[in-house]
Amino acid sequence: MKMKKYFFILMGMLLLTSCKDDTGDFTLNFKALYDGEPLVMLEALEYTNYDINILESDFYISDITLIKGDERVELAAIDFVDFSSNNFSIDRAEEGIDFNYLEVPVGTYDGLEFSIGVQPEENGMLPNAFESNNPLSNSGNYWSAWDSYIFAKLAGNYRGDDGNLSETWFFHTGTDPLLRTFTVDKEIIIDPSESSSVSISMEHKVLFQDGGDYFDIETNSINHDPTNLAPLEMIVNNYISSFTFD
Amino acid sequence: MKRITYIPIASILTISLFITSCSEPITTDSFSTSLTDIVYDPVEFTPNLPSSFPILEVPEDNPLTVDGIKLGQHLFFDPVLSADSTMSCASCHLPEASFTDQLAVSTGIDGIAGTRSSMSLVNIGFAYTGLFWDGSVQTLEEQALLPVEDPIELHNSWMNVVPKLGSSPLYQELFRKAFGIESTSEISKELAAKAIAQYERVLISGNSKYDKEERGEYFYSEEENEGFVMFFDEDPDILDAECFHCHSAPLLTDNSFRNNGLDAVSDLADFADLGRGGFNEISLDNGKFRVPTLRNIALTAPYMHDGRFQTLEEVLDHYSMGGHFSPNRDPEMVKLDLTEDQKQNLIAFLHTLTDTSYLSLEHIQNPFN
Incomplete structure (x- = not known):
């Protein structure tokens, strides 16, 4: 009887140990930049021939997945990158935002993939379907007239006639056709003995690139108009080129 | 040696007893x-x-x-x-x-x-x-x-x-x-x-005309409908009053913290009431307050965190001019230049958010009446 008991305890311990050895932790970090410098909300930024500031920059990332050949390991279905709340100081801007994914299967992965926005299945649902700890529960990020989540918000001010950064600009993207996917083409090793990470920097000035020039915020300061998607398509495409990783 | 050991133990015990009795x-x-x-x-x-x-x-x-x-x-x-x-x-x-x-x-x-x-x-x-x-x-x-x-x-x-x-x-x-x-x-x-x-x-509270309309049990008047469309930006050909960004359905609030341009200040430290920033000590949040629900808004005058506006008309005048400038004024506070008709349509819609049916519920009424 006693031997049998010890056998089961030993097996249980082995099982626990082996489970632990099969997984590791992974951190995905996002940093916001403007002209190569950490982006701090409200700071005056040189744009074209006028200044702007940024008060709001946040976006959903979805289907965050490690890739190994044909194999896909989902880290999370949805997360929310909220520079608006995080980047209130230079220290916070330099630290960036961490998403920690625990107990990821060990292995050497070819890369990482995520979408900027909400996957069509979840985008067809309302915020009331989600618990409050899910970023999709935020009704302020849902646009009933579009039947869509607002995938990304970008907003701030530009310098007005009063000399202050007092004129508002904002762009909201959303709807299934504006979902874009970014791939981190880099070997990622998940090891039980140490946490691995990927840091993604987002250059905000790139978001406004329009061909070889920059979008004129002064003359097109607000857009969440479903009949005028061109500026929003430009911005969502620019999200992809705004990202660099290491 | 023993004494040296006992003194800290006695002290810890005394402090523990003190803490226990206080808590x-x-x-x-x-x-x-x-x-x-x-x-x-x-x-x-x-x-x-x-x-x-x-x-x-x-x-x-x-x-x-x-x-x-x-x-x-x-x-x-x-x-x-x-x-x-x-x-x-x-x-x-x-x-x-x-x-x-x-x-x-x-x-x-x-x-x-x-x-x-x-x-x-x-x-x-x-x-x-x-x-x-x-x-x-x-x-x-x-x-x-x-x-x-x-x-x-x-x-x-x-x-x-x-x-x-x-x-x-x-x-x-x-x-x-x-x-x-x-x-x-x-x-x-x-x-x-x-x-x-x-x-x-x-x-x-979820039984207002607005809720009944959503359930197909009520039809908006022309005024109410115009106000609804402006409120939720339902039609790109009609002026978007930008209300829904903060007062989102179904609660008519997203419970976020925002500066809706009540005070003209050039420095974030100058708000008379620091609001959210006074609590979390993040200056970027100075002058921000929780977005209140608009359900029953017709019953809750005066308005804003300090009750500065007596009527819904005054509130709409404030939003129509985009609020006052301060560095962290919400970017969605834009100058709307609403006409009087547009204001009245919005007010008509706001009145559809009234619901006092909960007053008849026994578990909500004053039990001492």
């Missing part, structure tokens, strides 16, 4: 009476939520029960919570005024005015981002403890209140039925707060 719950020890003769048979309470509403999240250690809500209902309306027995929670949260007091700022038992307006409590159970105008308290259970001891509110102490509750046959029965306590010595401020939180959690 013990305030109870009715000296008036201990057995309550086991009273039947304890808790019945789960399921609130009748509109299907469009979010999930009502209830703490595991404070499930909704019929008797828990009943106790909370009594405590909410009972002036026994105030030092001079003149005011209750309901004094500043009148049910018929959507649980506000319709004053610019509230006044406590000593006649001292507070600095902010009493917020509506309808659908407060869904305010997961924090309570009060600045979100300084996270849960209803934590919040319910505060007004009793606030010198500009009920100006009492739980040390006074708890023995009064324990010596009352009514509350002995209500506490026993709500929480299954076996003796009056178990009555505590924590249980009282839990009961008040249960009551507040079921103050649901």
Whole structure:
């Protein structure tokens, strides 16, 4: 009887140990930049021939997945990158935002993939379907007239006639056709003995690139108009080129 | 050697005893009476939520029960919570005024005015981002403890209140039925707060004309419909009043913290009331306040955290001109230049958010009437 008991305890311990050895932790970090410098909300930024500031920059990332050949390991279905709340100081801007994914299967992965926005299945649902700890529960990020989540918000001010950064600009993207996917083409090793990470920097000035020039915020300061998607398509495409990783 | 060892142990023991005695719950020890003769048979309470509403999240250690809500209902309306027995929670949260007091700022038992307006409590159970105008308290259970001891509110102490509750046959029965306590010595401020939180959690308003229209039970008038379309930006050919960004459906608030341009300041430190920033000490959040629900907005004048606007017309005038400049004014505060007709249409829609059907519910009414 006693031997049998010890056998089961030993097996249980082995099982626990082996489970632990099969997984590791992974951190995905996002940093916001403007002209190569950490982006701090409200700071005056040189744009074209006028200044702007940024008060709001946040976006959903979805289907965050490690890739190994044909194999896909989902880290999370949805997360929310909220520079608006995080980047209130230079220290916070330099630290960036961490998403920690625990107990990821060990292995050497070819890369990482995520979408900027909400996957069509979840985008067809309302915020009331989600618990409050899910970023999709935020009704302020849902646009009933579009039947869509607002995938990304970008907003701030530009310098007005009063000399202050007092004129508002904002762009909201959303709807299934504006979902874009970014791939981190880099070997990622998940090891039980140490946490691995990927840091993604987002250059905000790139978001406004329009061909070889920059979008004129002064003359097109607000857009969440479903009949005028061109500026929003430009911005969502620019999200992809705004990202660099290491 | 031994002495050296014993001294710290003795000190730790003494300090531990001191800390323990200070943190013990305030109870009715000296008036201990057995309550086991009273039947304890808790019945789960399921609130009748509109299907469009979010999930009502209830703490595991404070499930909704019929008797828990009943106790909370009594405590909410009972002036026994105030030092001079003149005011209750309901004094500043009148049910018929959507649980506000319709004053610019509230006044406590000593006649001292507070600095902010009493917020509506309808659908407060869904305010997961924090309570009060600045979100300084996270849960209803934590919040319910505060007004009793606030010198500009009920100006009492739980040390006074708890023995009064324990010596009352009514509350002995209500506490026993709500929480299954076996003796009056178990009555505590924590249980009282839990009961008040249960009551507040079921103050649901979701039966307005707006809700009925969403359910196909009501049709908007032309004015109301124009206002609805402007409010929610339903038609790109009609002016977008940008309301829905903050006052999103179905609660007509996203419970976020925003600066809606009430004060013209050039430096973030210059706001008369720092709002959210005064709590979290992040200057970027200075001048930001929790977005209030617009449900029952026609019943809750005056408006804003300091009650500066007397009418909905004044509120719309403010939004129409885009508010005053301050560095962190919300980017969605844009100059709208609304016409008088457009303002009236929006006001007509805002009136469709009125719902007082909860006043007829027995578990919400003043139990002492």
